[in-house]
Amino acid sequence: MTYTFRNDQTDEFIQVIQEVGQWLVDNGQMMWGPGTLTANNPVDDYTRGNHFVMYADELPAATFILQWEDPPYYPNVSTNTVGLIHKVAIRR
Secondary structure, three states: OOEEEEOOOHHHHHHHHHHHHHHHHHOOOOOOOHHHOEOOEEOOOOOOOOEEEEEEOOEEEEEEEEEOOOOOOOOOOOOOOOOEEEEEEEOO
8 A cells, every 4th residue: 555645635625524423423522613624724824835745555544634833722822833733534
């Protein structure tokens, strides 16, 4: 199996996290409201270009956001001093 990562596939990123978010809701676990996951949320000025889709043999399999700053949540952390991972989602 070949794994690749792309950070320029916003539509596929949103599709995967919506699918996983709905699966969580269907199984009694609320992490993200699927209706809140749109191209404008969670993709914003801090995540644009940092949202990744992992492909397994060219099929979208997982997502994550890798940020080097997150002022809304960590205002006292300097840019490029930490790596923050958000929205990890793995397709069923």
